[in-house]
Amino acid sequence: MNLEQLKKDCIKKQKKGIHFILASIVIWTMVLMVQLTSFPILTKNLLTFCCTAPLFPISFLISKILKIQFQDKSNPLNNLGILFSANQMIYLLIAMWVYPTLPDKMLMVIAMIFGAHLLPYGWLYNSKSYMALSIIIPILSLIVGLNFASYILAMMMIVIEIIFSVLLLFENKKIGNNS
Secondary structure (H helix, E strand, O other): OOHHHHHHHHHHHHHHHHHHHHHHHHHHHHHHHHHOOOOOHHHHHHHHHHHHOOHHHHHHHHHHHOOOOOOOOOOHHHHHHHHHHHHHHHHHHHHHHHHHHOHHHHHHHHHHHHHHOOHHHHHHOOOHHHHHHHHHHHHHHHHHHHHOOHHHHHHHHHHHHHHHHHHHHHHHHHHHHOO
């Protein structure tokens, strides 16, 4: 298979990673619940980090429910997708620095990192939604994070992830119709 065939195979089998985006709705909802508590900011930040931990198990469960192939060892681009996700872990070091230094801005930084890490998936999945949101999310996160309470930012992320999921449904439907 050539590169475009490998990408198309990955797009079809992984449904453009929609299971991860749906899982992120759950994650951001958990983050919102944390942000709505009266805990001290450092406790909220620690719990926010904890909320991100179940992303892979939740996305795995969603992939099983939606019958999406979670991993395809026959396609080397699947490993590239995993590398794109691992890349985000390195950026979380920035959020860890922000945690005690500017604790009120940690959630903003996490949202910006989340959005920015979507960019390479735009290429992998030939997705305008990933491309656009990889730019829109960090910019909106910066604006909202600087001007509003953290729970507003978490609510914004939930709304964006729901919209993102709908956009991916349309993109996947279009792929299915073109088969």
